[in-house]
Every structure is written in structure tokens, then in C-alpha cells.
Amino acid sequence: MSDLIINSTDLSVGIVTRTKNRIVLLRRALESVKNQSHENWILVIVNDGGDPAPVDRLVASIFNTDSRVRIIHHPESKGMEAASNAGISALDTDYAIIHDDDDSWAPEFLKVTTQTLIEKQKKFPSIRGIVTQLNSVFETVTANLIEIDRVEPWYAGQFDHLEEGFLSVQKMLVRNQFPPIAFLFNLSICKELGMFDSSLPVLGDWDFHTRFVLRHDIWVHPEYLAFYHHRTTATGAMGNTIHAGAHMHRAYRQILRNKWIRADLNGASGSNRMAMIIGMEIQDEIKTEFHQLNANIHAYNYHRSNYKSPFRQAISNGVRKLKYIIKGKKNV
16 A cells, blocks of 8 residues: 555545346445445446346446446356456456445445554554454345345354454464455455465355465454345355355365365475464364353253152152142142
8 A cells, every 4th residue: 555545535445246147136236335435446347157238237227327337248157256356357446355246335334444444554564454344144035126034243153253453364274254245455465366266166265365364464343344145045146155055165165275284284385374274173173062062061950950750750749739638629
């Protein structure tokens, strides 16, 4: 970032929106961008193999002739991360972010994140990215109607809660700590890192986030300003890869971890990721086992305090009947 940048309005933000045949969701995403109170942004919409005509019409209806908006049409799908890279390559901004077509922001997302970046970088120059707290939004789509089922705070894992301050490298190596919608990153660093790995059908964001945080710090901002939308039962175009492609996520999660460990063993990574990965996984497993053991103990104590053996139950019933008889209540 240039020293000439003294306030957040000077920071330019490049936004990449990947889409394919999901016009009802894309409309919400584009309105999310249009409603941002920070106006120094460029939007690149990458239509990755979808029908171009509906996208063109929708963009024109929302943005009219806004020069900040550009559309890239891929005649055939090149994949999520190739679409990301196509959009990023078209940017020349200070920062960038991936805003997928099914996610959304609070109107102040860009304003707060750019302001916070400037403030934090004065004290911690190593910060080159920022992530906000976010909510998971569970929804159902029927035709052109989106119905919200519930909203709850998003957690990467049972014990992985984003906390204000520096993002944990160790936790990122175990599992992805946030989705792309919440992460604003330095564009030039993204390009230096080689952008996203287009060979990955899923978890390209985890791979990128890991490479980024191994080089530079990411600040966690405590406000809930991003919304990560889920359609747990949807398939096809309306599905989320994290749900519809859950089996691929499991497979590629292990593929990436194996790749990083082998790189360490061969001395190719220039870091000691293996030790951190294994150490954090052991800690994660211990926490999980402890949590389960604690739950089992509570369940056992509850059962024990409320359980009466048949013998004790018979005595209890007899004593109760005897009391009724003594009081003159013969019809027990």
C-alpha cells in the first residue's frame, strides 16, 4: 500500500464474483456490492460457462452503465479457481476479495474493513489482509424465491472460533478458518503468490489462505459483516460445494495436507508446516475426545442420579402405598 493512502476512501477494492446459471442468487450478490457505503470499488463478474444473456440483462438492470462493473464470459466452464484468477488478473486495485454469487455483505463491510486495515497497519505493518466475523445463513430456493430458514454464527470447527486479533497460522493449517466472502486481501501479494490453484476443484480458498498467512499476517475484525449462505439439500446449479460436494471436500482436504507434509519432508516448502499440522491435529483430537468424554460423564451422572433399580423402585412404591394406607386411603 502506498504511503500516500491516508484514509479508507483512497483504498481501491477489486471484487470478483464467480457465477454460473444462478440468476436469482446473483441478483442478491450484485445488490450487496451496489449497496456498499465504501464506493471506491471495481467489480468483475466472471460468468464461468453459464448463459451470458441473463447475466448481461441483470447487470444492466442493476448497474446501468456504471463504469466500475465489467463482465467476463467464459464460453465453457474453466472451474472455480480459474474463474477467480480470470477476475483477479483483470484488477489493478489496492485490495481484492472474492464475493461469490450466493453470498452477501452488510452495507458497511468494505468501509469498516478498509478503515480497520489502515488503523491496524500503522501499528502492525505486517498485516496485509483482514477477515471479519460472519454468519451462516441457511436457506431454501424455490424458483425465484429465496426463503431464509435460520441464521447463526459461523465456525470453522467445534473449537475454531475467530477471535479479534491476529489469525492463527496453526489453526489455518488444520482447516480453513473462513470462506472467501469475509476475506479482504492485498492484491499485489495475491499475484506474487500465484493467485489461486486452478487445478483444485474444491478448497482452492483454503490453499490460498494458507499460502497467504504463511507469508503475511491477517487481522480478525470482531463485527459480523459477512454472510455465508448455505443450501444444504440443494443439488445442481443451486448447490454449495461444501454440501453437494462434501465427499470431494473430504478427499481434497487430505490431499492438500499430504502435499504440504511431503513438501516439508523434501525440504521444498521452506517452512516447517509438518510440525505445526501434526501438532495442531493432535491438539484438535485431544480437545474433541475430551469434549466427548465430558459429555459422556454428564450423561452418566444424570442417568445415575435419576435411575432406580427394580428393587429400589419396588421399595419406593411399597413405602408410598403404606403411607396412603396409614392416612386411611385404602384404594391405592
